[in-house]
Amino acid sequence: MKLELRGITKRYGSLVANDGIDLTVAPGQIHALLGENGAGKTTLMNVLYGLTQPDEGEIVIDGRPVKLNSPKDAINAGIGMVHQHFMLVPVFTVAENVTLGNERVRAFGLLDRRRMRREVSALSERYGLRVHPDARVEDLPVGVQQRVEIIKALVREAGVLILDEPTSVLTPGETEELFTIMRQLREGGRSIIFISHKLKEVQAIADTITVIRRGRVVGQRPATASDAELAELMVGRSVVLQVAKAPAAPGEVVLDVRDLTVEHLHGQFSTERVSLEVRAGEILGIAGVQGNGQTELCEALMGLRPVLAGSVRLGSRDITHAPPGERIRAGLGYIPEDRQEDGTVGDFSVADNMILDVYNQAPYAKGISLRLDAIRKVAGARVEQFDVRTSSIETPVSTLSGGNQQKVILAREIGRDLVLLVASQPTRGLDVGSIEFVHRRIIEQRDAGVAVLLVSAELDEIYALADRIAVMYSGRITGIRPPTVPVEELGLLMSGGLTDSDGAAPAPGEET
Amino acid sequence: MSDQPVELDTAGGDDGGPAEGQEEDRQRPALGRLVIQSVIEGNSLVVTTLAIVSAIVVGGLLIAFTDPVVLHAWGNFTSSPGNAIAQAWDSASGAYVAMFEGSIINPHSVAQVFQQKSLSVAFSDGAVSAVFNPLSETCVNATPLILAGLSVAIAFRAGLFNIGAQSQFIGGAMVCTWLGFGVSLPPVIHVVVCVIGAFVGGAVIGWIPGVLKAATGAHEVIVTIMLNYVLAYFLSWILGTSLMQRPGRTDLISPVIAGDAHLPLLLGSHLRVNASFLVALACAVGVWWLMERSTLGFEFRSVGANPSAARTAGMSVTRTWIVVFLIAGGLAGLASAAVVQGTDFTLTFQSYGTYGIDAITVALLGRARPLGVVLAALLFGALHAGGILMQAVTSTPLTITEVIQAIVVLFVAAPPLIRAMYRLHKATAGPAGQFLSKGWNG
Numbered sequence: 001m002k003l004e005l006r007g008i009t010k011r012y013g014s015l016v017a018n019d020g021i022d023l024t025v026a027p028g029q030i031h032a033l034l035g036e037n038g039a040g041k042t043t044l045m046n047v048l049y050g051l052t053q054p055d056e057g058e059i060v061i062d063g064r065p066v067k068l069n070s071p072k073d074a075i076n077a078g079i080g081m082v083h084q085h086f087m088l089v090p091v092f093t094v095a096e097n098v099t100l101g102n103e104r105v106r107a108f109g110l111l112d113r114r115r116m117r118r119e120v121s122a123l124s125e126r127y128g129l130r131v132h133p134d135a136r137v138e139d140l141p142v143g144v145q146q147r148v149e150i151i152k153a154l155v156r157e158a159g160v161l162i163l164d165e166p167t168s169v170l171t172p173g174e175t176e177e178l179f180t181i182m183r184q185l186r187e188g189g190r191s192i193i194f195i196s197h198k199l200k201e202v203q204a205i206a207d208t209i210t211v212i213r214r215g216r217v218v219g220q221r222p223a224t225a226s227d228a229e230l231a232e233l234m235v236g237r238s239v240v241l242q243v244a245k246a247p248a249a250p251g252e253v254v255l256d257v258r259d260l261t262v263e264h265l266h267g268q269f270s271t272e273r274v275s276l277e278v279r280a281g282e283i284l285g286i287a288g289v290q291g292n293g294q295t296e297l298c299e300a301l302m303g304l305r306p307v308l309a310g311s312v313r314l315g316s317r318d319i320t321h322a323p324p325g326e327r328i329r330a331g332l333g334y335i336p337e338d339r340q341e342d343g344t345v346g347d348f349s350v351a352d353n354m355i356l357d358v359y360n361q362a363p364y365a366k367g368i369s370l371r372l373d374a375i376r377k378v379a380g381a382r383v384e385q386f387d388v389r390t391s392s393i394e395t396p397v398s399t400l401s402g403g404n405q406q407k408v409i410l411a412r413e414i415g416r417d418l419v420l421l422v423a424s425q426p427t428r429g430l431d432v433g434s435i436e437f438v439h440r441r442i443i444e445q446r447d448a449g450v451a452v453l454l455v456s457a458e459l460d461e462i463y464a465l466a467d468r469i470a471v472m473y474s475g476r477i478t479g480i481r482p483p484t485v486p487v488e489e490l491g492l493l494m495s496g497g498l499t500d501s502d503g504a505a506p507a508p509g510e511e512t
Numbered sequence: 513m514s515d516q517p518v519e520l521d522t523a524g525g526d527d528g529g530p531a532e533g534q535e536e537d538r539q540r541p542a543l544g545r546l547v548i549q550s551v552i553e554g555n556s557l558v559v560t561t562l563a564i565v566s567a568i569v570v571g572g573l574l575i576a577f578t579d580p581v582v583l584h585a586w587g588n589f590t591s592s593p594g595n596a597i598a599q600a601w602d603s604a605s606g607a608y609v610a611m612f613e614g615s616i617i618n619p620h621s622v623a624q625v626f627q628q629k630s631l632s633v634a635f636s637d638g639a640v641s642a643v644f645n646p647l648s649e650t651c652v653n654a655t656p657l658i659l660a661g662l663s664v665a666i667a668f669r670a671g672l673f674n675i676g677a678q679s680q681f682i683g684g685a686m687v688c689t690w691l692g693f694g695v696s697l698p699p700v701i702h703v704v705v706c707v708i709g710a711f712v713g714g715a716v717i718g719w720i721p722g723v724l725k726a727a728t729g730a731h732e733v734i735v736t737i738m739l740n741y742v743l744a745y746f747l748s749w750i751l752g753t754s755l756m757q758r759p760g761r762t763d764l765i766s767p768v769i770a771g772d773a774h775l776p777l778l779l780g781s782h783l784r785v786n787a788s789f790l791v792a793l794a795c796a797v798g799v800w801w802l803m804e805r806s807t808l809g810f811e812f813r814s815v816g817a818n819p820s821a822a823r824t825a826g827m828s829v830t831r832t833w834i835v836v837f838l839i840a841g842g843l844a845g846l847a848s849a850a851v852v853q854g855t856d857f858t859l860t861f862q863s864y865g866t867y868g869i870d871a872i873t874v875a876l877l878g879r880a881r882p883l884g885v886v887l888a889a890l891l892f893g894a895l896h897a898g899g900i901l902m903q904a905v906t907s908t909p910l911t912i913t914e915v916i917q918a919i920v921v922l923f924v925a926a927p928p929l930i931r932a933m934y935r936l937h938k939a940t941a942g943p944a945g946q947f948l949s950k951g952w953n954g
Binding site for chain 2: 304323326327343348352360365369370
């Protein structure tokens with residue numbers, strides 16, 4: 001099946017999300033769509049999947065123009081989509097999920113379960129998906145759930161499969177498996193549109209790479225194109241992909257976490273008996289697939305989540321049960337994972353967000369009176385210093401782009417004297433240019449003698465920044481390694497296939 | 513959530529910014545364009561004004577078509593349509609003119625002044641006072657609304673719904689009245705003690721929903737509504753006991769408060785406007801300073817706009833709830849001082865009137881800003897003061913003013929309705945809309 005997009009234009013008010021996009025996906029091709037967040041990839045795919053209608057342009061399948069007014073039209077036209085967040089019913093089996101909305105019925109309206117199962121098995125076999133039709137979806141790991149989504153599309157006879165950022169939830173090993181499956185699908189004559197902002201993955205799997213920037217196609221390259229070339233196309237200027245970094249000079253222990261156990265939420269992952277230390281002037285990277293307790297760990301370190309057992313010491317001080325305000329005053333800086341929910345007050349101005357956690361300290365306050373002149377002065381200087389793109393310091397922060405919001409948070413946190421910086425997914429959703437900026441600032445802090453705890457689901461980021469790498473899986477630290485550790489070993493630690501529980505384990509008190 | 517529906521992102525997670533592409537558009541436009549844009553986009557001020565105008569028009573229609581004379585004329589519409597329309601116009605305009613004369617200025621009383629022999633005579637026989645009487649009445653009616661409105665507004669800004677201005681009003685009124693008749697103190701001190709008592713009484717009642725929410729998560733809407741009933745019945749009970757019932761009376765009324773506990777009149781003995789109006793204005797300024805210029809207000813606003821970010825930034829959300837409710841309760845309590853010490857000088861089981869509910873209306877209409885609250889309260893005060901004269905002169909029932917108030921709120925609370933009616937483009941939800949959409953899950 002050959003898919004063509006011709007001159008697709010989609011406007012939202014004055015903003016042109018897609019501007020005359022032409023794209024041709026040949027049969028049996030893996031076509032990568034590369035672009036930063038906000039470049040218009042998702043809008044384009046929503047147009048293609050019938051979720052939104054283009055203002056101009058047409059979609060042509062096998063030489064025939066089609067009109068897609070709903071996902072149903074798209075499915076009938078042979079387009080399948082695997083969303084970033086899966087659309088599965090957790091308590092249903094794989095077979096039930098696959099047939100949901102596409103039920104095969106026997107006489108008297110009975111569900112044809114046998115046929116459902118047979119189809120799932122056949123597809124699973126054919127493409128090496130290794131999914132059991134009777135497994136309940138909630139029991140399956142994320143990588144397998146994703147394969148269920150792929151089967152869902154295949155059962156509906158999708159000729160073109162859209163994968164929207166499929167690797168963001170996968171371990172390196174699972175990513176490899178996904179790539180194998182994608183190649184098999186290609187062999188089977190299906191086309192795949194692979195949406196990503198990760199250069200390496202795109203280079204590894206794609207036949208052709210189309211780069212989108214600000215709603216326009218800015219170039220098409222073969223998979224052999226270099227990192228630098230693709231990054232430059234994406235951002236529109238040349239960027240440094242690897243931030244230069246001198247060897248760390250670790251000082252004394254700043255953060256000492258012992259056997260930290262954090263409240264269970266929803267009976268799911270939290271942290272159990274986590275022990276680690278971070279020294280002044282070093283970056284401890286915490287690798288791991290999202291949802292393995294990293295969020296809870298960070299929140300516990302900030303005092304936002306009650307600690308059930310264990311202790312947290314900052315320098316010589318026990319802060320296990322200190323409220324967040326006290327930790328902030330003790331020199332703990334925090335870049336939260338969810339910058340809109342926890343990091344900024346969207347309705348507040350850039351200036352107010354710059355002082356959000358120091359509003360009651362000199363020079364921003366005198367008694368209970370805010371000193372607006374001091375706030376404005378500092379905010380203006382920080383905007384300059386951190387290159388925050390905003391029309392003024394009075395602009396509501398919610399109107400800024402994600403990268404600029406992150407710069408505001410960064411400016412606020414490292415603008416005060418820190419002892420420890422906890423950075424949780426500091427570059428998630430940011431463009432290549434902003435990532436470079438954030439990385440450089442974090443290393444600057446390290447070099448200034450601040451202890452840095454960096455949590456990231458991006459292995460590239462961990463490798464680029466960390467001086468030591470701790471891996472979290474299922475709420476525990478499965479190992480701490482030097483940054484020279486091979487990626488395969490990290491992958492094993494991340495998936496629980498390897499633990500240090502019997503040796504160099506960081507946890508002195510072993511579980512029984 | 514984020515600002516614009518740029519990437520309709522079913523896949524979620526994508527918080528990339530549309531902002532960079534718009535950088536050019538965000539340069540400051542010329543003033544003229546700004547005004548036009550704000551009219552076109554229907555910002556809150558425009559919507560509010562149009563809502564008031566619309567409500568007055570709808571109210572006019574109501575006045576006209578509940579008037580038997582008009583209805584009779586319209587019964588004969590086919591024979592004399594001109595007469596029918598003229599009658600309707602006369603009825604509505606007559607009512608509104610009376611309302612204006614009762615709330616702002618009455619030309620007849622102005623004419624009276626010029627018929628006096630000299631200005632000094634005019635002063636001495638009260639003709640000059642009569643000129644200012646409508647304005648004085650507007651201010652008197654507005655005063656408790658300003659204070660109770662500030663109470664609701666301050667809670668709104670902190671993301672809380674204070675439906676309990678009534679209970680806090682009653683709490684303040686009981687303390688204030690008791691101090692007024694039960695204690696004897698030197699003149700000036702007595703006034704001040706009673707006013708402080710009103711604040712404290714209101715604050716104590718306000719503290720209850722605050723602390724319950726902080727400690728147990730009980731929703732403040734439920735708690736404040738229920739407290740309204742508790743306090744109303746408590747008031748009825750205590751007014752029938754020897755603690756507060758006026759000796760020799762069998763109905764529910766307290767003794768009259770001492771003369772030296774009365775709030776001083778501002779413009780002579782003929783006009784009721786008193787010091788509580790100045791107190792209310794001072795409170796409005798104080799609330800503005802608190803919200804915009806103090807660290808406490810910064811906490812309030814942060815907690816209101818994004819509690820989880822506030823918590824992450826080291827603020828105590830629960831403590832903020834308690835403090836906000838203390839202050840809000842105190843302000844509603846002060847409203848009772850304006851009534852007890854300013855105009856009524858006694859307390860009955862109905863003294864709280866509809867101040868608590870009207871306060872919500874005032875706060876919404878005033879967009880939860882102190883200046884807005886003062887203006888909205890003055891509008892409602894004027895409607896009420898004018899309504900009394902309107903009823904006397906034109907036999908239009910006083911309740912029509914309440915209908916107009918209700919319609920104003922209806923329109924203000926539903927900005928899309930106003931935008932649709934006036935074909936304003938683009939939905940930029942005003943603060944009122946934001947409160948409504950945010951607060952209830954709080």
